[in-house]
Structures are given as C-alpha cells and as structure tokens.
Amino acid sequence: MAKKYITRNAKQTKIIGEKFAKNILKSGVKKSAVVLFLQGDLGAGKTTFAQGFARGLGIKEKITSPTFVIIKKFRISKKINISHSLRSQEVCYRYFYHFDCYRLNKSKEILDLGFEEIISDSQNIVAVEWPERISKILPRKIIKIKFNHLGKNQRRLTISE
Ligand code: ADP
Ligand code: MG
Numbered sequence: 001m002a003k004k005y006i007t008r009n010a011k012q013t014k015i016i017g018e019k020f021a022k023n024i025l026k027s028g029v030k031k032s033a034v035v036l037f038l039q040g041d042l043g044a045g046k047t048t049f050a051q052g053f054a055r056g057l058g059i060k061e062k063i064t065s066p067t068f069v070i071i072k073k074f075r076i077s078k079k080i081n082i083s084h085s086l087r088s089q090e091v092c093y094r095y096f097y098h099f100d101c102y103r104l105n106k107s108k109e110i111l112d113l114g115f116e117e118i119i120s121d122s123q124n125i126v127a128v129e130w131p132e133r134i135s136k137i138l139p140r141k142i143i144k145i146k147f148n149h150l151g152k153n154q155r156r157l158t159i160s161e
Pocket of ligand 2: 065
C-alpha cells in the first residue's frame with residue numbers, strides 16, 4: 001500500500017528522505033540494486049528529497065541536480081550510524097547513484113551510461129529523477145516516489161513499494 005506524507009518545508013522533505021535511506025540500510029541487500037524513481041514536476045522536491053536521502057546514507061558531499069551530467073556517483077561509507085545508538089554499523093551497500101534523465105531524448109541513451117550494470121549490482125542504491133524519460137527500460141522492481149506541489153511550500157509525497 002502507498003504511504004503518503006505532507007511536508008510544509010524543504011527540511012521536512014529532507015528528513016523523510018533521510019529516514020527512508022536509513023531504513024534501506026537497515027533492511028540489508030536485495031538481489032539487485034535498490035532503485036528509486038522520483039517523479040514530479042520541476043520544483044516538486046525530487047532533488048531536495050535526494051539531499052536528505054544521501055545524508056541518510058552517510059554521504060557528506062553536496063547533492064545538486066545532475067541535470068547536465070545526468071549521473072553522479074557517491075561512495076557510501078563502510079560504517080554508518082544508522083540508529084540512535086552511538087555505535088556505527090557495518091553497511092553492505094557501496095555506491096549511491098543519482099540520475100537526472102531530464103535531458104535524455106531516448107530511453108536508450110541511459111544504457112550508454114551503464115544503467116543496466118548499475119541496477120543489477122545489489123550493492124548499489126540508485127535514485128532517478130525524471131524516470132518517465134527512460135520508461136522503456138524499466139527495472140523489474142522499483143520504489144516509486146511521487147512528488148506533488150500542493151502550495152508554495154507544501155508538497156505531498158506518495159511512496160509505493
Ligand atoms: P525538483 O528536483 O523536483 O525539480 P527541487 O528539490 O530542486 O525540485 O526544488 C524544490 C524547491 O522547492 C526548493 O527550492 C525547495 O527549497 C522548495 N521547497 C519548498 N517547500 C518544499 C517542500 N515542502 N519540500 C521540498 N521542497 C520544498
Ligand atoms: Mg531536480
């Protein structure tokens with residue numbers, strides 16, 4: 001069943017992303033990569049969510065929209081403090097890939113960037129903005145997060161797994 005959240009500022013959206021990432025780390029690796037599709041209009045909060053999500057993965061680098069480069073790759077630390085305890089835990093994921101498909105013209109273009117290998121590696125976590133652009137190359141199992149603009153600072157996030 002889909003989970004819905006209403007956020008009233010960017011920080012709240014980041015916190016949802018952060019918690020979501022920590023839950024993924026806690027749940028351990030699957031058969032293939034964890035793939036998130038971030039859907040929604042320009043300014044709906046996809047990159048804002050990705051910023052919180054990366055923070056939840058323990059990534060310290062600044063996250064910006066990879067609009068022009070299409071893909072950015074970040075190393076996930078081997079040990080992260082996932083829960084509230086002071087001890088850090090071993091993490092079995094290695095890389096976080098952040099895609100922005102806005103500038104792709106054809107689904108096929110993403111294959112040249114190694115998309116298939118990336119999503120088949122179970123140690124990867126992948127977030128894709130504008131997944132509609134690659135609708136012809138859908139991975140089998142994805143987590144879909146829909147962002148709706150409700151007001152100036154109000155957004156609705158619908159997460160379906
Ligand atoms: P997208 O990647 O979907 O184009 P961004 O995350 O880059 O969107 O931009 C969202 C913009 O809206 C940012 O400037 C952010 O500060 C602002 N904003 C205001 N309220 C919210 C909210 N509740 N959630 C997310 N972003 C918000
Ligand atoms: Mg964006």
